[in-house]
Amino acid sequence: MKKLINHPDNVIKEQLEGMQAAHADLIKVNFEPYYITRAGGPVKGKVALISGGGSGHEPMHGGFVGHGMLHAACPGEVFTSPTPDQMHEAAKAANGGAGVLNIVKNYTGDVMNFEMAAELAIAEGIQVQNIVIDDDVAVKDSLYTAGRRGVGATVLIEKICGAASEEGYDLKAVSELCRTLNQNARSMGMALTSCITPANGSPSFEIGDDEMEIGIGIHGEPGIQREKIKSVDEITEMMTVGILEDGAYSRKLKEWDHDKGEWVEVEYVDQPFKKGDNVIAFVNSMGGTPVSELYGVYRKMAQVTDKFGIKIVRNLIGPYITSLEMQGCSITLMKVDDKMVKLWDAPVYTPGLKWGM
């Protein structure tokens, strides 16, 4: 196993220790249970944004804790959702009195654990909302699956909602923004190689030297389809067109109804992209693909969006939501209006994303 680690059992603890040592000015790591908050403590009067998920996706989410982005993050074991107690402790530590928004990626485990955590917090009188992110167009039918996975859009949404919280949006307003952004965003990913979780020590899937996986998630799992490796232009065109031509997507998502005091299922229908849309384009490395190759992807992607009459107004390129050392990439496009662009441009100062201050 080619990894810079000590014993597999200690990987998460030690990497969090390293993170704490490196970024003591920005974050505070709690070890029992694991959660990461801003170094300065809860932000009074601002909605606390919390996210979490399995480890192995660094810098997401711990690397996004800091001014203008998250207030807390809960790292699970590698590729395993964190647990409600972690999330609950994080909520208590991060809550500045204006309530908590849990940004949850749509995986059965993450959704269930965050639901239980929300129930715990609500029982203690903390205002909570859970918004589920499900942007992965590779998963086609929500009726016969656990629904679309939450992938790249999560990063963009955490940034923009983080700025909204800094601006003083209340829980309802940040939740609404978060929901809209999720409906505006679509992603697709692919892998050239598998990855190895420290606990297992061997690749999550075997893949030939001339093969790739299309439609992967972020957990080292195989994708929707295996194909012969193609040129970056062909791969990028296929993914970008897949995103841009994806039709209306309807599914029910669970949210907390503050008036009724219970979970309700709300049907959301995402509208397809259309000519004239402004988008933020995010080309992401799965961890092992260097930024140089991402520029090759960006080049073709921009050509395709251009042909569709879609305008890229901002972009993000790099390893931000990863699967350990997996080689591959994902593309996320998110429709934005001027207000969202302004929130995107707002200062952010976290270990993983920095600008404007």
Place this chain on the structure above:
Amino acid sequence: MKKLINHPDNVIKEQLEGMQAAHADLIKVNFEPYYITRAGGPVKGKVALISGGGSGHEPMHGGFVGHGMLHAACPGEVFTSPTPDQMHEAAKAANGGAGVLNIVKNYTGDVMNFEMAAELAIAEGIQVQNIVIDDDVAVKDSLYTAGRRGVGATVLIEKICGAASEEGYDLKAVSELCRTLNQNARSMGMALTSCITPANGSPSFEIGDDEMEIGIGIHGEPGIQREKIKSVDEITEMMTVGILEDGAYSRKLKEWDHDKGEWVEVEYVDQPFKKGDNVIAFVNSMGGTPVSELYGVYRKMAQVTDKFGIKIVRNLIGPYITSLEMQGCSITLMKVDDKMVKLWDAPVYTPGLKWGM
């Protein structure tokens, strides 16, 4: 070959096209010959900082062009020094009237090509200095080698000298700062895997599943020594101690004597680190190692520096000077005074490094 590319012959051109499309607000890519300048044109009255080297080390150097860092970068073929004509064109395009500082990594090819470029510029009346960066302690004896390689320190030096240029340091002052920083910095690198250049399509070296290379450079070449893979603690301790216990290092470096109007060889002796030193610590991924593992390295490195009485006052962690998709890491420690820390903290706004604005 597991790469997101089209035909190997077009890799650099296409990736630069992607980079231009992505960062048109920051940089301008010239294609014949290849060089990258700031989008806004030359900065009047400020020393133009230029660097360059083979491609394959992204984001270095092109990703460091922008406010507070480089004024131009010259990308060569993958792992091959760029040529004097590129550098010369870049110098003419970036010169804002206050002269040009070429930051040159110490490789025979880079040094010779930048020398020829400097001669061309000087012949045209441009004020030029070349400062050679040679921070890699894995190369022991300068008498029997081409001298220490220029590695991680380059990134830190480009940042700090870039800030100095923004502050209005003249060519002599930036050169002096650059020289001092180089003398203050030491690095060491290791690889878990090899990498594949697009032109070759096969790994630069074969390496067993349980082996690693110690003392590598940044060109996919084998290192000083091959060993059985060890724990991250052992590897990090070995590298950090190697850096901290490295003795005084003496060698002659060529610089342009503006008074005599010729190249002169100047002897420089780098002093070893000592208790009480303040340092910037840089833990770098060779491209394929995810940031999570870098935190594991940082953790142990900070323990070792602590034991030596060395204080880390700033850090940089991530893939900044890479060897394509190689897995591995390097550590750079650079002694800094308050003035240097202030320059480090100064705003930087480039595709690859952003803060403070």
Place this chain on the structure above:
Amino acid sequence: MLTKEQVITWLTLCHEVLEENKTWLTQLDTAIGDADHGNNMNRGFKKVYAQLDAIKDKDIGAIFKATAMTLISTVGGASGPLYGTFFLQAGNKLAGKEELTDNDVAIMLRAGLDGVVMRGKAQAGDKTMVDVLIPVTESVEQDINAGTPLAEALAKAVEVAEQGVKDTIPLVAKKGRASYLGERSRGHQDPGATSSRLIIEALFNASR
């Protein structure tokens, strides 16, 4: 009847079999999931086992609830909340009990199953743990109603569980991570169904 000691034995055996089968369960999850199910279950029941001594004098409902909380806070993923809810609901139904009648065991399974379905919304044939838990619960309920001795009913439940596991193989997953694979999930045995089978087998062994 199941004494409190046997309940403790059950949880102890769960720890043992999940430790033994950790790699296998993870392998199953590698094929159609994210390669962590064995590690998740083992982490959870290792902790349950470590705490048994401290809770073994509580009533059985409380033991199950403590087990539930431990699973919920250590397993994570999908299986953490699901198995956690299984024991939570079972514990709720059996609050105060110092031993379980045969019928209590049937009640426990039904309450646990209902909890899993409430949490996860899986139906029979979705290729999940409920493809074991449903037939097992129904079989035990029928046998206990018909007066079959518990150990015998559970011996049959193990066979039913094994069949339930086998039946997941040709299914296309509709819940959990495996559902993303669509047709590619066919031909693989569901890891969660497999761990449920191990837990039922442990229950049988504890009841003998």
Place this chain on the structure above:
Amino acid sequence: MLTKEQVITWLTLCHEVLEENKTWLTQLDTAIGDADHGNNMNRGFKKVYAQLDAIKDKDIGAIFKATAMTLISTVGGASGPLYGTFFLQAGNKLAGKEELTDNDVAIMLRAGLDGVVMRGKAQAGDKTMVDVLIPVTESVEQDINAGTPLAEALAKAVEVAEQGVKDTIPLVAKKGRASYLGERSRGHQDPGATSSRLIIEALFNASR
């Protein structure tokens, strides 16, 4: 004597042999360098070849200088400035010539070698291209001084070059990238010495 046509043939042959041996040279550079020497040389002489038609009517000094500029601006790495300087210095010495006497060929080699040494500061035994260029230059100078016909002198130079290449194998590199490897560079043939041998062989073939 070497006519201008033969000079053009030489450069054409350089292009051909470097194209043919591209992979091999890169392999040699993979062992002790950074796996680009074949690609570098091929890129350079491909461009030299492509421009030959445009410069073939200039004098030989100018042809060499144009060749030098092309190599300098397309090869990069260590070999670009070195071979570039070789042709630049040779071109300087032979300015205005429309053909080369046997002695001019010796002068050309000496000037080229001096240029390479001036640029790269390598000494004999450092495991570089000068381990071919030094013995070749000395051998040709001696033979020409002794009145040996050019083709014969160059035929011998090819043997000397081949020997020079072989002699690099046991050496520990002291210049260029291979020097970082220290003892690990021993046992490998130097790529730059090898390309120099190919260029000398091309010169011999052009002279026949």
